[in-house]
Amino acid sequence: MSILTFRNVSLTYPARTGKGGAGEKRVLDGINLQVASDELVAIIGRSGSGKTSLLNLAAGFLTPTAGTITVDGTPVTGPGADRAVVFQDDALYPWLDARDNIAFPLKLKGVPLAERRAKAEVLLARVGLADAGDRHIWELSGGMRQRVGIARALAAEPRFLLLDEPLGALDALTRTRMQDFLLRIKAESGAGAVLITHSIEEALLLGTRVVVLSPNPGRLTAEIEAGFNAEILNGASVADVKASPIFKRMHAGLTGLIHAGEEELAA
Numbered sequence: 001m002s003i004l005t006f007r008n009v010s011l012t013y014p015a016r017t018g019k020g021g022a023g024e025k026r027v028l029d030g031i032n033l034q035v036a037s038d039e040l041v042a043i044i045g046r047s048g049s050g051k052t053s054l055l056n057l058a059a060g061f062l063t064p065t066a067g068t069i070t071v072d073g074t075p076v077t078g079p080g081a082d083r084a085v086v087f088q089d090d091a092l093y094p095w096l097d098a099r100d101n102i103a104f105p106l107k108l109k110g111v112p113l114a115e116r117r118a119k120a121e122v123l124l125a126r127v128g129l130a131d132a133g134d135r136h137i138w139e140l141s142g143g144m145r146q147r148v149g150i151a152r153a154l155a156a157e158p159r160f161l162l163l164d165e166p167l168g169a170l171d172a173l174t175r176t177r178m179q180d181f182l183l184r185i186k187a188e189s190g191a192g193a194v195l196i197t198h199s200i201e202e203a204l205l206l207g208t209r210v211v212v213l214s215p216n217p218g219r220l221t222a223e224i225e226a227g228f229n230a231e232i233l234n235g236a237s238v239a240d241v242k243a244s245p246i247f248k249r250m251h252a253g254l255t256g257l258i259h260a261g262e263e264e265l266a267a
């Protein structure tokens with residue numbers, strides 16, 4: 001079991017000088033969060049509350065101004081193969097086919113060609129793209145591209161998947177299918193996951209826990225155990241889960257929490 005830990009993490013972006021400059025900005029304040037490898041923790045919050053900044057800290061793209069982030073007790077000091085990031089725009093390499101995109105992290109690790117190709121084939125099959133390995137990225141649909149992106153993230157067998165709105169650019173039908181897919185692939189991989197999403201519904205469907213980030217500066221202000229993901233993994237239909245009174249109650253509760261204070265801001 002792996003644990004990703006944020007301990008008293010704060011982040012202040014430095015002041016920007018020149019035209020359009022701004023003073024320094026405290027974006028995250030005193031974040032304490034633990035994510036275990038059997039969990040998918042969904043983070044929701046208003047636009048600008050610091051969700052992507054939080055994920056970028058976990059990825060090691062940013063360094064906290066205060067506090068520490070650790071994976072199994074080892075401080076995060078930069079990007080590493082133990083954490084894989086999936087973005088909304090798949091960020092695949094257009095000059096490589098689907099198979100070589102998936103194999104790319106293995107190349108970085110020095111895995112020999114035949115071995116990484118074989119592993120990519122296994123991953124292609126796991127994400128339902130067994131026949132698409134030779135296809136160029138532009139020949140794939142949005143959902144297929146995200147599957148390749150997720151397979152690529154899994155290639156290096158990370159301990160944690162860091163998912164920044166991975167389904168945000170997909171149409172509603174594809175998104176629903178991909179939610180189910182993401183749950184299953186995450187469970188199979190044994191990796192823990194942090195999911196940033198604008199969708200309260202998606203957070204509730206996929207998250208073992210849902211945490212709310214409130215803005216200015218970003219603080220974790222609420223946390224709920226969801227547990228609907230276990231129902232879906234056990235065969236419950238997404239439609240039935242969404243129609244259940246408890247799901248609707250939690251959805252309404254989270255909506256209230258996220259938008260609390262907006263009226264005062266607008267006034």
Ligand SMILES: Nc1ncnc2c1ncn2[C@@H]1O[C@H](COP(=O)(O)OP(=O)(O)OP(=O)(O)O)[C@@H](O)[C@H]1O
Pocket residue numbers: 013014025027045046047048049050051052053054
């Ligand atoms: N490099 C940066 N320098 C200065 N300020 C930044 C930088 N990156 C983000 N910010 C500011 O930090 C705040 C939080 O941004 P962040 O992207 O983390 O929020 P978010 O919750 O992910 O937003 P959204 O939901 O709109 O994607 C915003 O006010 C943003 O303008």
